[in-house]
Amino acid sequence: MAYLVDEAVPPSRILLVSFTRTAVAELRDRIVSYAAVGDRARGVCVSTIDSHAWSLRRGFEDELLPTSLGGGSYDLSIQRTIELFRNKNAGLIDFMACLEHLIIDEAQDVMGLRADLVLEMLKSLDTPCGVTILADPTQAIYGFTTDGTNGSKFEPSLLERLPAESPRPLLKRTLNSIHRVKDQALVDLFLRTRKEIELAESACGHLARVQKTIRESCGNDAGMMSYKNLADFVTHKRDESMLVLFRRRADVLIASSYCSQAGIEHRLRMSDVPVVVRPWIGWLLGGTVQVLLGREEFDKLWESRASLASGPFVGEERDSCWTVLHRLAAASRPNMLDIVHLRNIVARARPPIELCYSELGSTGPILGTIHASKGREADTVILIVPPYQDPASRELNRDSATVFEEGRVYYVGATRARKVLVTAENPATQVRHLDSGRIYRRLCRERKAQLEVGRDGDVDKLAHLAWSNSWKTQQTLAAHTGRTVPVKAWAMAEQDYVLRVSLEQKEDDGVTRVINIGQLSRSFQGDLRELWHRIDPDRKLKPAQAISHLYLVAVATVGLAEDERSTIKAPFNQSGLALAPVVKGFPVIHFSFQRGRSPR
Secondary structure (H helix, E strand, C coil), X not given: CHHHHHCCCCHHHEEEEECCHHHHHHHHHHHHHHXXXXXXXXXXXXXXXXXHHHHHHHXXXXXXXXHHHCCCCHHHHHHHHHHHHXXXXXXXXXXXXXXXXXXXXXXXXXXXXXXXXXXXXXXXXCCCCEEEECCCHHHCCCCCECCCCECCCXXXXXXXXXXXXXXXXCCCCCCCCCCCCCCHHHHHHHHHHHHHHHHCXXXXXXXXXHHHHHHHHHCCEEXXXXXXXXHHHHHHHCCCCCEEEECCHHHHHHHHHHHHHCCCCCEEECCCCCCCECHXXXXXXXXXXXXXXXXXXXXXXXXXXXXXXXXXXXXXXXXXHHHHHHHHHECCCCCEEEHHHHHHHHCCCCCCHHHECCCECCCCCEEEEXXXXXXXXXXXXXXXXXXXXXXXXHHHCCCHHHHHHHHHHHHHHHCCEEEEEEEEECCCCCCEECCCCCEEEECCCCCEEEECECCCCCECCCHHHHCCCHHHHHHHHHXXXXXXXXXXXXXXXXHCCEEEEEEEEECCCCCEEEEEEEEECHHHHHHHHHHHHHHCCCCCEEECCEEEEEEEEEEEEEECCHHHHHHXXXXXXXXXXXXXXXXXECXXXXXXXXXXXXXX
């Protein structure tokens, strides 16, 4: 892509569609760094399939369905975009005809409706338009497995469908050398592991062989490593860009809890966590009542808000921030922002990547699942694998296709390293799932269980904006931006036992007070009731009123839809932008006997 831009192909006529937001963020940065024209290369359109489908619908569908009718569903959005192609929508066809090069990334992972959409895009291109489709079959890890469970229905990938369904002839080229890694030991590790994956004929023992090849070849096998040892290792390493990769999200949650208790700042990368829009936007614009905002007013607001709380602006450059907002939400008048358009953009389920953090959290090493970190690289990677004879590994041998994909999962994890790969052994944590997919773990048949907190939607984004002290809450959130802070959730009897999230803060008078900063959502409380029923089907117990070992891990900007603004206080009901807490943890939920009841 950098080469095409340098060869004078207009950036706006190049489109790259990738599978994950992670890959999109990485690609945008690399294109600019590689291209001789520098920042001009930012005009290249790099997007996920889902985001591109939404953009095409927004641009060429006469009337978008409201979210309440299912218009926000990714699959529905893709299906309706496919229909626009098949119905030969004139504007859409004209747009595609302007492209001079289309690049499809990660074709081995594109399946179902998304593969259908890519094929329709290929059919709509003019003959002179170039097409490049990138794929690596040994990194296909979205067919059967996820970061939480094993097994799902099989669908042929775009890569598998192309020979029979491609609307144009394709020339197959093979990349035989590894260029991005200079360390020969890592190159040898990648090649040896790849050979095991490509030549495997039997599922029996395949996963153990893949793990053994990786661990013996990396030269940095740490052996058995507890979660506490891992926290100590991360602290000693002091590498901000380091990736610590686990197979399942439950292990990420537990490792994160140990790091949080040890005061180790870190970031999380796994599925089903909230997308965090950078907090400077909500802190800067949450109090504005203007529909349009000029550069001069923008600068004055920046100075004013920074004097109250500077945390949301740390690491941000004012000129760059203005440029990004103006590119995404420029008003019809010159050098003005359209605040209404901006809040609608922020309110999307997947806001533009330029406005979001890549991970949950802002500083420290990244703890994540292999699936969620695909497309991400780091100089140092710690890959946590189960023991060779782990029961979970034996279970996989019942399904050879899943075993082979599981082997590819560990290959993907190992190949995230650019300079150093460290492997360590840790038994997979045995957990269960509620109907929503939320993870929980019974503890030794006792009246308590660990419960995952921090899934997307766990915090009610509106509740704290309807409080009488909503502005004070915004100030508190702004003051705690950029660092992990212990918080608690309290069941409020006077509020029908809703769970308010609070933290301790030392006030100007020197007194430490408990301040509410948010509220856990109805969906979370519904899952808590389901856990209660599973622990105590006879309802002889009751959950404790407080949930400890929770952490404020980020402060996010939220955008409010039109029908949401009427329920909250001024000025946020006018700006439609504000700050909201992002909370996570794997706390122990205690259950005790209700008054008048006792064990038999």
